Amino acid sequence: MSTSSNRRDFLKTLSVAGAGLTAASLATRQTRAAVSPQTGKSVMGLVVDPLETVRVAFIGVGSRGGGHVGRMLKVEGVEITAICDSHAPAAEGARARCVKAGHPEPRLYVGSDTVYREMLECDDIDVVLIATPWKWHTPQCIHAMESGKHALVEVPAAVTVEECWQLVDTAERTQKNCMMLENVNYGRDELMVLNMCRQGLFGDLLHGEAAYIHDLRFQMKSVERGTGSWRTHQYIKRNGNLYPTHGLGPIAQYMNINRGDRFDYLSSVSSPALGRAAYAADKFPPNHKWNQVKKWNCGDMNTTMIKTALGRSIMVQWDETSPRPYDRLNLIQGTKGTFAGYPNRIVVEGRGSTHRWTQGAGLQPYYEEFDHPLWKRWGAEAKKVGGHGGMDALMLWRLIYCLRNGEPLDQDVYDAAAWSVIGPLSEKSVADRSNSVDVPDFTRGAWKTGKPLGIVS
Numbered sequence: 001m002s003t004s005s006n007r008r009d010f011l012k013t014l015s016v017a018g019a020g021l022t023a024a025s026l027a028t029r030q031t032r033a034a035v036s037p038q039t040g041k042s043v044m045g046l047v048v049d050p051l052e053t054v055r056v057a058f059i060g061v062g063s064r065g066g067g068h069v070g071r072m073l074k075v076e077g078v079e080i081t082a083i084c085d086s087h088a089p090a091a092e093g094a095r096a097r098c099v100k101a102g103h104p105e106p107r108l109y110v111g112s113d114t115v116y117r118e119m120l121e122c123d124d125i126d127v128v129l130i131a132t133p134w135k136w137h138t139p140q141c142i143h144a145m146e147s148g149k150h151a152l153v154e155v156p157a158a159v160t161v162e163e164c165w166q167l168v169d170t171a172e173r174t175q176k177n178c179m180m181l182e183n184v185n186y187g188r189d190e191l192m193v194l195n196m197c198r199q200g201l202f203g204d205l206l207h208g209e210a211a212y213i214h215d216l217r218f219q220m221k222s223v224e225r226g227t228g229s230w231r232t233h234q235y236i237k238r239n240g241n242l243y244p245t246h247g248l249g250p251i252a253q254y255m256n257i258n259r260g261d262r263f264d265y266l267s268s269v270s271s272p273a274l275g276r277a278a279y280a281a282d283k284f285p286p287n288h289k290w291n292q293v294k295k296w297n298c299g300d301m302n303t304t305m306i307k308t309a310l311g312r313s314i315m316v317q318w319d320e321t322s323p324r325p326y327d328r329l330n331l332i333q334g335t336k337g338t339f340a341g342y343p344n345r346i347v348v349e350g351r352g353s354t355h356r357w358t359q360g361a362g363l364q365p366y367y368e369e370f371d372h373p374l375w376k377r378w379g380a381e382a383k384k385v386g387g388h389g390g391m392d393a394l395m396l397w398r399l400i401y402c403l404r405n406g407e408p409l410d411q412d413v414y415d416a417a418a419w420s421v422i423g424p425l426s427e428k429s430v431a432d433r434s435n436s437v438d439v440p441d442f443t444r445g446a447w448k449t450g451k452p453l454g455i456v457s
């Protein structure tokens with residue numbers, strides 16, 4: 001082949017690649033164009049005036065929100081002023097809990113899906129904690145921020161790409177906090193591993209593995225009310241990783257996502273959807289509504305691969321349907337070592353063989369050396385208050401501490417958006433033969449200069 005034809009082929013290849021790039025960046029822009037342009041300044045590292053007493057209101061006090069009320073009652077400097085739940089008995093139960101604990105009686109807002117709006121008009125509320133079904137998270141967060149309140153929201157914060165942008169836009173416009181309550185970031189092991197990463201124990205980080213593998217089929221037994229009554233419909237309608245944040249949140253903090261690196265693109269694959277139909281056939285009569293479902297869409301196991309801007313790889317898995325022991329993987333690998341969870345194991349260059357895990361009692365010296373200062377100070381008390389081994393209590397204590405002391409929260413709206421968006425983007429990739437999908441940069445470029453989360457003393 002002549003040199004000129006080689007050159008022509010080379011130019012042709014370049015222009016095809018160029019066309020591909022243009023199409024990809026166009027697609028990203030189209031996603032962004034669906035939302036309003038930036039109307040406020042960045043809320044990265046947002047600090048608000050210290051609140052002496054934090055006046056908290058709740059929306060949704062079912063299984064999760066009810067637990068949060070109990071734990072919040074034990075946090076110093078908190079006053080629970082109002083409670084809203086569309087289901088009156090749930091709100092009444094939470095109010096009774098406050099009174100029994102010797103706290104003033106909060107006002108109740110009950111009886112409809114929109115009565116929370118009335119509550120948000122009141123000016124004796126600083127912070128609203130939202131623990132409702134997923135479809136309500138973003139609308140209620142937006143309304144809370146628009147009403148001058150900080151929003152704390154259960155996971156995932158949003159279920160569509162557009163909702164993620166709406167959260168970011170609203171937080172920037174109102175200069176309010178919007179924190180997703182990713183409690184797993186406050187687990188003892190996760191905090192310790194964060195500390196290890198910050199101290200460079202694993203060298204340069206290369207790869208992470210995250211998961212939420214939890215057999216939750218029993219939730220289908222809540223048919224009229226309770227978690228299964230709304231969550232089961234998600235497995236019918238959608239197909240992807242519907243609950244990515246528990247495993248991913250800690251890995252994102254290890255890797256400084258949004259603070260030095262960011263999620264760039266992902267590719268996702270789902271297994272067949274068989275477990276829910278099999279469970280329904282086994283546990284419910286043939287005429288039961290779960291046995292009338294024509295098609296369960298959501299693959300029992302979803303595996304999503306994320307590539308970051310710095311080139312790191314992350315595997316995220318999700319399965320709430322298979323008979324399999326609980327697992328969040330919690331694996332972080334760098335040039336000098338690896339930590340993995342379930343069960344906890346570690347390998348560090350220069351600290352024993354790199355061909356064998358150190359585990360069990362062998363991990364004790366690592367806890368002594370690397371336990372996170374937050375856990376050292378509050379871990380024992382948090383364990384007593386409880387909630388997933390103390391992580392829930394520690395999370396609430398820490399965020400109230402930050403609000404009372406004028407410090408930025410550990411998780412901001414950009415984290416809420418980036419961690420939650422993996423759900424809808426995985427759906428998009430699964431529906432398109434696992435083709436890769438760009439992850440929007442919710443920080444609008446601020447990730448390049450964002451400061452990594454510090455290890456508080």
Ligand SMILES: NC(=O)c1ccc[n+]([C@@H]2O[C@H](COP(=O)([O-])OP(=O)(O)OC[C@H]3O[C@@H](n4cnc5c(N)ncnc54)[C@H](O)[C@@H]3O)[C@@H](O)[C@H]2O)c1
Nearest residue numbers: 060061062063064085086087090113131132154155226227
């Ligand atoms: N972080 C965790 O470890 C964890 C654990 C469990 C659940 N969650 C999350 O908590 C949230 C709630 O889950 P759950 O298991 O408590 O569900 P649930 O069904 O037990 O509770 C939801 C409550 O919200 C109320 N509600 C529904 N719509 C409402 C509305 N428009 N206004 C006011 N109240 C409304 C319901 O009456 C119910 O009491 C979900 O987002 C879930 O993903 C998180």
